[in-house]
Amino acid sequence: MSILALADLHEGQLAGATARVVAAAQAIGGDIDVLVVGEGVHAAAEAAAKLDGVSKVRVADNAVYAHQLAEPMGALLVELADGYTHVLASASTTGKNVLPRLAALKDVSQLSDVIAVESADTFKRPIYAGNAIATVKSDEALKVITVRTTGFDAVSDGNSAPIEVVDTVVENNQSSFVKEELAKSDRPELGGAKMVISGGRGMGNGDNFKLLDGIADKLGAAIGASRAAVDAGFVPNDMQVGQTGKIVAPDLYIAVGISGAIQHLAGMKDSKVIVAINKDEEAPIFQVADYGLVGDLFEILPELESKL
Amino acid sequence: MKVLVAVKRVIDYNVKIRVKADQSDVDLTNVKMAMNPFCEIAIEEAVRLKEKGIATEVVAVSIGPKAAQEQLRTALALGADCAIHIETDERAESLAVAKLLAKVVEEEQPGLVILGKQAIDTDNNQTGQMLAALTNLPQGTFASEVVVDGDKVNVTREIDGGLQTIALTLPAIVTADLRLNEPRYAKLPDIMKAKKKPLDVKTPADYGVEIASKVSLLKVESPAERKGGIKVASVDELIDKLKNEAKVL
Ligand SMILES: Cc1cc2nc3c(=O)[nH]c(=O)nc-3n(C[C@H](O)[C@H](O)[C@H](O)COP(=O)(O)OP(=O)(O)OC[C@H]3O[C@@H](n4cnc5c(N)ncnc54)[C@H](O)[C@@H]3O)c2cc1C
Ligand SMILES: Nc1ncnc2c1ncn2[C@@H]1O[C@H](COP(=O)(O)O)[C@@H](O)[C@H]1O
Secondary structure, eight states: OEEEEEOOEETTEEOTHHHHHHHHHHHHOSEEEEEEEESSOHHHHHHHHTBTTOOEEEEEEOGGGGGGOHHHHHHHHHHHOTTOSEEEEESSHHHHHHHHHHHHHTTOOEEEEEOEESSSSEEEEEETTTTEEEEEEEOOSSEEEEEOGGGSOOOOBOOOOOEEEOOOOOOOOSEEEEEEEEOOOSSOOGGGOSEEEEEOGGGOSSGGGHHHHHHHHHHTOEEEEOHHHHHTTSSOGGGBBSTTSBOOOOSEEEEESOOOOHHHHTTTTTOSEEEEEESOTTOGGGGTOSEEEESOHHHHHHHHHHHO | OEEEEEOOEEEOTTOOOOBOTTSSSBOOTTOOEEEOHHHHHHHHHHHHHHHTTSOSEEEEEEEESTTHHHHHHHHHHHTOSEEEEEEOSSOOOHHHHHHHHHHHHHHHOOSEEEEESOOTTTOOOOHHHHHHHHHTOOEEEEEEEEEEETTEEEEEEEETTEEEEEEEESSEEEEEOGGGOOOOOOOHHHHHHHTTSOEEEEOGGGGTOOOOOSEEEEEEEOOOOOOOOEEESSHHHHHHIIIIISOOO
């Protein structure tokens, strides 16, 4: 078995998800190469070389790969995939954007959001917003897989794998980068945070999300939101937790003013401990919460902050 | 410019699914079905492009069993001009769907193809990307804004870190995210009119595409149930439990 794992980048640096994709690759077994693609990504390649279990890092650093646009990245993957039995990426927006292109061009199916490896060809993945878990077997010669990173514990950092430069440059005259509005935050990344506190429509407006700040500061938590809070413009889209947003599985998840629709639960129900704060004691969120506190969030949050 | 929209018939998003006792699949007997919510958004976007005079014709296409014609009629009621149903009772996976859609693109020559970003049954999030690769057209996935400008389209994408705007040459493939628009409801007179709009029925064989997949479904299980916990009476009790019982603080 020989596996190519696409590295995840966050502002040009190696993202934490990569160490979890490598863990998924280890569960499959075999040689693991990590591919780092972008512009100015040598530091990311060096970070990837430290990940345990990695045989080799391949780095394609070129202006055409800046911003990781789908067309050149897909074309590069098609060039590099020969000889591998599996190509893995995290189920990040980049992995989801690019990997199906590789699969289609190689005429193979893709398995999305794999949460467990049964064997080199058999995997588990959630379907129907996580309300069912499918076990699927792929007989494709090349297995193209996106990995739900909450399903795998990150490998540690003690390696020094060799780094190989890939000088394949592809042309792209179909798509171009215009601009990016990236949310700036000093808080931990939602996907990998140990603690998450999320607000829903019950927060009332964007300003009220400040009520979560002090608690998040004290806990070192990331802040998330329900779709309703994002749709209402309280907070930006990158904070959405759920079936179609981010999937989180922290040690502690605190849902504030969130009713607990199945699409929201899909994104957080694998958290170790769930706390729900809601004024409606019938809210479905209480059915999955380890600790429920019924009451008005505008009274509870300041008290919680002061007592933590 | 012609706009092609792919719509999938799926379980209604409000329905709580059940797994069959023999774990062979999800039980869909007598379950309410509907258009995939992301496809509603895709149709809405196409219809708005037509209302703005940018699109000249909106064509809806669906691959699936005979009953998928219900969703195509809904698309027609929402403003699509005509529909193509590619009928099959087999479970068509994203790759097969993308291959069929690529054939339709070849025939119809749309200026823009809009799909949903994800079907809420398989949660695959693949088909648009595969279609783009197969047709060698550029892709703008997870779109929250689509602005056609001459022979280009600017697509704002919802990405993990925030928003990204890219420019694509037309024709292009776009997949719709939740915040692209808020779909309208079909009005009764439009539902009546939709019955008379043209709906072409084809088969995968007409396009020379094999539906069979090399991925087999071995088992479908219910996820581990979370046990409902307890209600605490106060913030003090909550903190105490988190510290001393759950030991997460
Ligand atoms: C295709 C599709 C995909 C979706 N994807 C997602 C997704 O990824 N993530 C997601 O979250 N949703 C998603 N949704 C939406 C989901 O169905 C719900 O609509 C949404 O999660 C509701 O958000 P909410 O709980 O914040 O709002 P509501 O359901 O309106 O709940 C607000 C809650 O706040 C409580 N509340 C109000 N005021 C107070 C107060 N003062 N103190 C305490 N409690 C208060 C209320 O009792 C209520 O329970 C999706 C829907 C569809 C159709
Ligand atoms: N059987 C189908 N018929 C028509 N369109 C489909 C079908 N399956 C998927 N699609 C389109 O592809 C999108 C993404 O689906 P998926 O990649 O399967 O999650 C859907 O929102 C539809 O627009």
